[in-house]
Amino acid sequence: MANPDHRHYLQLALAEASLSYDEGGLPIGAVMTENGQLVAVGHNQRVQNGDPTAHGEMDCLRKAGRRPHYRNTTLYTTLSPCMMCAGTIVQFGIPTVVIGENESFKGNIQFLKAHGVEVLLMDDAGCKALMQKFICEKPDLWDEDIAGRDQV
Numbered sequence: 013m014a015n016p017d018h019r020h021y022l023q024l025a026l027a028e029a030s031l032s033y034d035e036g037g038l039p040i041g042a043v044m045t046e047n048g049q050l051v052a053v054g055h056n057q058r059v060q061n062g063d064p065t066a067h068g069e070m071d072c073l074r075k076a077g078r079r080p081h082y083r084n085t086t087l088y089t090t091l092s093p094c095m096m097c098a099g100t101i102v103q104f105g106i107p108t109v110v111i112g113e114n115e116s117f118k119g120n121i122q123f124l125k126a127h128g129v130e131v132l133l134m135d136d137a138g139c140k141a142l143m144q145k146f147i148c149e150k151p152d153l154w155d156e157d158i159a160g161r162d163q164v
Contacts, residue, residue, distance in 0.1 A: 026139055101124060109132070112134055117143075117158060
């Protein structure tokens with residue numbers, strides 16, 4: 013059974029994803045905790061800022077600011093991380109990633125695991141529903157975000 017805190021923080025990430033959706037962006041949200049305490053929240057802002065690197069995880073990490081280390085952190089994300097975000101997770105040594113869903117985008121779970129990251133896939137219905145709604149409404153924007161790759 014999932015840690016109740018995991019569900020709580022994943023719901024905060026989903027609220028961030030909904031905020032991005034409401035702003036006309038991709039509905040992907042992220043939350044970082046350290047020792048079980050909230051550090052930062054973020055959401056995908058590629059469309060809003062015209063920045064191709066402004067993924068939800070990257071926005072969250074930027075908002076967390078400089079840190080001496082990431083040993084006791086957990087990153088929550090509504091969607092399985094792309095290679096850019098997975099590489100950043102590995103680069104910073106974030107030990108645990110909690111993922112809302114990976115049906116809409118397979119992402120790079122195996123890459124994370126191969127580099128020692130503990131990955132918890134929550135298979136969250138709310139994360140899936142929001143992402144599927146977005147993909148149906150804005151398939152061209154979704155295709156742009158995944159660079160035209162067939163990842164499903």
